[in-house]
Amino acid sequence: MPWTRRHLITLEELSLHEIEQIHSTAAAFKKILGRSVKKVPALRGKTIVNLFLEPSTRTRMAFDMAAKRLSADVISFDGSSSSTTKGETLRDTAENIAALGADMIVIRHAAAGSPLYLSNILGIPVINAGDGAHEHPTQGLLDTFTMREHLGSLKGRKVVILGDILFSRVARSNIHALVKFGANVTIVGPSTLVPRTFEPLGVTVSHDLKSALSDADVVMLLRIQHERQTAGMFPSLGEYTSLFGLNKTRAGWLNPKAIIMHPGPINRGVEIDSELADGGRSVILEQVTNGIAVRMAVLYLCSGGQPENVVSAD
């Protein structure tokens, strides 16, 4: 089956086959990033708008870089400098961008469902770069891509996601992808942040760090957001670190070949010790590099023509 989707909204709706197709396309793009000419003309003449209505460093830069490596023209803007601060609705902002001749929109928004909403009203491809606590599909794709590079098959592998699961779109996208690959996913952290309501997604819910980490092949840390503490989810950062922070002793419980991941930005000394973040098992910076190749693959595939309007086969 050729790729037929025009939008990337969730990993929940993708098949394993589609995820694998994105990964193999990303692998081809990763090779291009290692050449002396790091650019291909695949999207020459296309304009991609990065509509980031929530702060982002990595994701926005990676989408920017990915579009440029594909020879597209990119316009990035953030909420604080746009008319959204003057009360323009999301629909009006997006329709104006489409009317300016954009060929694709990459959107990050605090409201879950906003990328889906735009994909239904706009005639151009929409890529979700993170919507509320719903999904962050390209992060899930690059994380599983990085895991597969290190571990090969993910079937039967133990992957632990540690930290603020409740509010995490990164966790949700990763869970959907990992379950499709047949990995054994355990989510662990304080019971306020790791509720049992996640069990129907096919994961093991744990509040005991030692049993969760033992023999794990991957531990993925999520950023502890300081504002959660003021909301009463846990008593203090110090207490979180003493109970759930990853340090050298706890990393010793992992499989000796395990990799340590983090989507960033990291809070050194809170969810992870600096020694581990910079250590040999950390693949945190590889995740960033792979993020470019994976986003190139997504932009490229979603720009493809549809089977119903094939012009010719020559």
Place this chain on the structure above:
Amino acid sequence: MPAPKSLPAADIHAAIDRLAQDIGQRHAKTVPLILLGIANGGVELANRLATRLSALNSHLSTKTGILDISFHRDDIDRNPIPKEFVPTRIPVDVTGATVILVDDVLFSGRTVKAALDELFDHGRPAKVELAILIDRAGRKLPVAADYTGLTLDVTARCKVVVKLDPAKPTRDSVTILPFKPTT
């Protein structure tokens, strides 16, 4: 609907032999000589040519590789993106080398143009030539082959399908089908 026409495997093998002989004569002393099969149709043909060339002249050291033109196509938003992905693999530095692009069918010439674009992203070859198993009418670009196996006189409404079986060359086939109009 006219019945599909086809060529027997013996004709195909004779054509591949002719291609190898022509290349071998012209490049008896060329170093380095790189055969790059254009994915997917040219990959097996490039392998066959390399085998024949080394049989013809054991002093000839040819390298073979694959050229993937996916990211250089000019029809990305018109046609779906195929599932199969054979990434570019070039065994040695192309800068200063003689490169022979290899493909099964030469039709519009667009594939060759894309292949040249991809090739030059990897370096600056001294010379580039084109070897084609089947030359057919329908050129849209100023492209001509340096080596041609067979010339088929078919109309633009026909599709030429080449199948080279790496495991069983007796099953090799060339079929001329009526081109399906898009609905």
